[in-house]
Amino acid sequence: MAAVxxxxxxxxxxxxxxxxxxxxxxxxxxxxxxxxxALPWAIAAVVLNHALITxxxxxxxxxxxxxxxxxxxxxxxxxxxIALTIDDGPDPEVTPQVLDLLDAHGxxxxxxxxxxRVAAHPALAREIVARGHSIQNHTARHRHDFSLLGPRGFEAxxxxxxxxxxxxxxxxxxxxxxxxxxxxxxxxxxxHRLGLSLVSWTRRGFxxxxxxxxxxxxxxxxxxxxxxxxxxxxxxxxxxxGGRAVVLEVLPPLLARIRSDGLRAVTLPEAxxxx
Numbered sequence: 001m002a003a004v005x006x007x008x009x010x011x012x013x014x015x016x017x018x019x020x021x022x023x024x025x026x027x028x029x030x031x032x033x034x035x036x037x038a039l040p041w042a043i044a045a046v047v048l049n050h051a052l053i054t055x056x057x058x059x060x061x062x063x064x065x066x067x068x069x070x071x072x073x074x075x076x077x078x079x080x081x082i083a084l085t086i087d088d089g090p091d092p093e094v095t096p097q098v099l100d101l102l103d104a105h106g107x108x109x110x111x112x113x114x115x116x117r118v119a120a121h122p123a124l125a126r127e128i129v130a131r132g133h134s135i136q137n138h139t140a141r142h143r144h145d146f147s148l149l150g151p152r153g154f155e156a157x158x159x160x161x162x163x164x165x166x167x168x169x170x171x172x173x174x175x176x177x178x179x180x181x182x183x184x185x186x187x188x189x190x191x192h193r194l195g196l197s198l199v200s201w202t203r204r205g206f207x208x209x210x211x212x213x214x215x216x217x218x219x220x221x222x223x224x225x226x227x228x229x230x231x232x233x234x235x236x237x238x239x240x241x242g243g244r245a246v247v248l249e250v251l252p253p254l255l256a257r258i259r260s261d262g263l264r265a266v267t268l269p270e271a272x273x274x275x
Contacts (some may be wrong), residue, residue, distance in 0.1 A: 014189075017052075029082070044057075060181025066198065068200055073227075074227075078226070083110060085109065086111050087112045088138065088142065088236045090113055090121050090234065090235070093245075094245045095111075097245075098195045101252060103131060106259075108266050110134045113136070113138055114141065116140060122197065125168050132267075134269050136177070137162060141157065146183075147178070148184070153188055174195065176197065202260040205231065207238055208236045216232075217253055224258075234247055256260055
């Protein structure tokens with residue numbers, strides 16, 4: 001299957017932290033070579049720098065390693081829009097019920113789908129799009145070691161997902177979310193080359209491990225306002241004591257709150273479109 005690649009019109013520029021890290025490494029190397037006794041200090045400086053970069057990669061909402069959308073643009077917020085993002089599907093049991101709840105409340109969502117699941121359930125993926133929602137790129141396999149990949153590994157995983165999503169839905173994804181939001185400095189230039197924007201979230205409910213819907217709902221509703229990007233899961237969803245996916249218990253009151261606050265849930269492409 002050929003990868004679907006969308007080339008970006010602008011040249012990639014490394015973020016300041018990465019550029020500074022290169023200079024820091026050169027400075028440490030120069031000191032180690034030219035200054036007597038400086039080797040231990042140079043090694044410590046490099047280790048500290050790597051720790052900072054690792055911490056940035058382990059912080060899903062950080063922009064230190066490249067552009068990272070944590071809120072919708074000001075224009076979308078001015079229109080009282082928010083984004084519901086639903087990850088790790090499609091799930092043949094949970095996703096149809098999520099779609100019914102969204103329809104019942106007249107709201108739209110963005111589904112960050114795992115491409116292998118899309119390939120396994122193509123009719124369900126097409127139904128998501130047919131109902132007015134958006135499918136975006138959440139990698140091909142949702143690898144647990146995703147954040148450890150290099151440029152080639154990132155490109156293979158993400159481009160493969162792009163190809164599958166386009167083949168099944170006929171629509172090309174423009175947004176990407178890393179598994180658990182974790183990454184390293186090599187991801188941003190790959191996304192730039194593929195024409196994808198990294199999207200994280202304003203807040204999440206941790207509904208893959210929290211089985212109490214009230215706790216998940218409280219996390220999502222706290223400080224809810226226009227421009228927020230909220231994260232839930234239809235795949236890998238935690239279950240209530242009754243065995244129901246938490247997202248199915250959280251969505252009805254959350255959608256009611258969104259409407260009562262005068263907000264409107266839209267897809268990411270709609271929120272990001274120039275008007």
